[in-house]
Amino acid sequence: MNFIWKGCQHELASLWKTVRHGLQLFRLIFRMNKKYMIPSMMLHIIQGAVPVMTLMVTQNLLNSVSVGWKEGEYRVLSHFVWFIVIYVFKNFIDVAQSYVEGNLQAVISNSMNVMICEKSTTLGLADFENASINDQLKRVSQESTYRPYQLYSQMAGITSGIITLISSAILLVLWKWWVVLVIFIISTFSIYSIFKINREQFQIYLDRTPKYRESWYMTYLLTNDSTFKEVKIFQLGSYLLNRYRDLLHGFFLVDRRILLKRIRVTFLYDMLEMVALFWLIGLAIHETFIGVMMIGSLYGYIQAIMLTQNQMNGVIQGLVQFSQNNLYMEQLLLFLQLPTSDPVNRQKQLPSATELSCHANASVQITxxxxxxxxxxxxxxxxxxxxxxxxxxxxxxxxxxxxxxxxxxxxxxxxxxxxxxxxxxxxxxxxxxxxxxxxxxxxxxMGVVFQDFVHYEMSARHNIGFGSLAELEQDERLMDAAKVAAIDQVIANLPNGLDTQLGKWFDEGHQLSGGQWQRIAIARAILRSADxxxxxxxxxxxxxxxxxxxxxxxxxxxxxxxxxxxxxxxxxxxxxxxxxxxxxxxxxxxxxxxxxxxxxxxxxxxxxxxxxxxxxxxxxx
Ligand SMILES: Nc1ncnc2c1ncn2[C@@H]1O[C@H](COP(=O)(O)OP(=O)(O)OP(=O)(O)O)[C@@H](O)[C@H]1O
Missing domain, CATH: 3.40.50.300 (P-loop containing nucleotide triphosphate hydrolases)
Known part of the structure; x- marks a missing residue:
């Protein structure tokens, strides 16, 4: 018993963490773009109320038709008008939501990518050389285009689901309060076991990160132009491919085991739910049969029972899915809060940074x-x-x-x-x-040419001008630096001179030799007027x-x-x-x-x- 209680406590803590992360995500997106987020949330809230509104107008219409001979055509007509208004309104909300969500999705994806790149620029070399930070960066940046919006839309879906759930549950409470209790108990039973499976899956995902990195590296070796020559000459293709296949197969076997477990549990609870559902619907049919309930109300209650049960499941499933993605949220928040190891940025973050001595603020001439x-x-x-x-x-x-x-x-x-x-x-x-x-x-x-200097797949202008961005458009200065590095003749002979695209990654790229690339890097360092x-x-x-x-x-x-x-x-x-x-x-x-x-x-x-x-x-x- 104690064991189960401990398990429940753990799951509740994880649920609470899920909700907290959801709120943090809302805050983050709110800061990024209020313009689309506020209308999006309002539309989700309205969407939550629409199913019960539709249900009620349909129920009233059916009831009015069934007693129409008593109350007259005018009564039926007014219900019919309401019925039409709600459906038109629902359509209007759907269209508005597609527009708002489409924009919000693009905005979140763009802002998130920029935010992650911005954070990366504040990190230090030691952070980039740290395997776990590297994993974190890879994971958050690989998924940043779709995952944050996916999480947002899950949380927003949960919000509208809760509104539908509450409104349909109120309808049922007005009929028989305990019906809601029955549905609630059955649905919550499934939470514990599903959460347990999820936890196992998180752990697998977490443990798998180094292997993911390895599989990513295999694809990099197999598909990158800089590695292609060696892979070809040393005939490493099939060896690397087999390693990649083995890694993927290993992932597949574990995923299949978890999937089977999940399907078994879901099937069991679905059966249980169905039995309860048919029993409740049978009860409503019986009450209509004996004349306690009208035909429209029967329709209303059947819909309300199904809606409550669906939404209860939907909200639980939504939370489960969100908590499955929790790892991403956790990694994202951790990454965004990561303290930098970069001496320059650390200095900027120090509380005393604003009070650096006037000596520090003056420009330096290193002698x-x-x-x-x-x-x-x-x-x-x-x-x-x-x-x-x-x-x-x-x-x-x-x-x-x-x-x-x-x-x-x-x-x-x-x-x-x-x-x-x-x-x-x-x-x-x-x-x-x-x-x-x-x-x-x-x-x-300081001007430097590193051993592993960068080949910028950009124009010769950029490749040299990156040494001093202020001089990017000053052709004379760029060519002077090129002359010092004895690469000026090569640049002059390029089809578009300084504006020739270098490298082979992009269209019309002109590839240089290793030595020429190095001279370009030297010109870049020389362009900077350094000490x-x-x-x-x-x-x-x-x-x-x-x-x-x-x-x-x-x-x-x-x-x-x-x-x-x-x-x-x-x-x-x-x-x-x-x-x-x-x-x-x-x-x-x-x-x-x-x-x-x-x-x-x-x-x-x-x-x-x-x-x-x-x-x-x-x-x-
Ligand atoms: N980022 C790093 N993390 C951990 N160890 C490192 C890192 N970079 C270098 N080392 C280790 O530090 C030692 C010195 O490396 P360093 O690159 O400074 O040598 P070097 O004299 O420049 O060598 P080379 O002539 O081969 O370029 C080596 O043992 C290397 O393995």
Missing amino acids: QISFNQVSFAYPGQDSDTIREVDVTFKKGQTVAIVGKNGSGKSTLMKLLMQLYKDYRGTIQVNGRNVLDYDLQKVQER VYILDEPSSFLDPLAERDLLQLFMHLMRDTIGIFITHRISSARLADQILVMEDGRIIEQGSHAELIRLGGVYAQMYQVQASSFAEEVAVN
């Missing part, structure tokens, strides 16, 4: 950045990726960072760019803690001569700024004024090329290995 005993571990990792780093980058100095794969070079640069917040030690800008500045202004003074420029492995797509040319140019351009580049080529590193050698998150050597060669440490060894392999190649040739 020096120092790391003082900086250590950093990625979220969820036990060991540090960056360990007690002490280093200073100064204006007018170019710095090369070298080191083995995974030694922490890119991470160090991401810390410099203020992409992560939870580091230990301090990073100073011009001798002051960077956190004393408006971090957005600090970031604005700090960072190139993360410019060698990845450039041939050695091109890299050398580019770095010489970089060196020249950076004479009044801080220029940092990560490279694996010692021939490139030696061009820098200062070289940092990283190993296992630490800076183990630093100095000029000559100093490090004299030191005879790791750098000197790297130099020897690369120089001797080059000498061997020359000898062989």
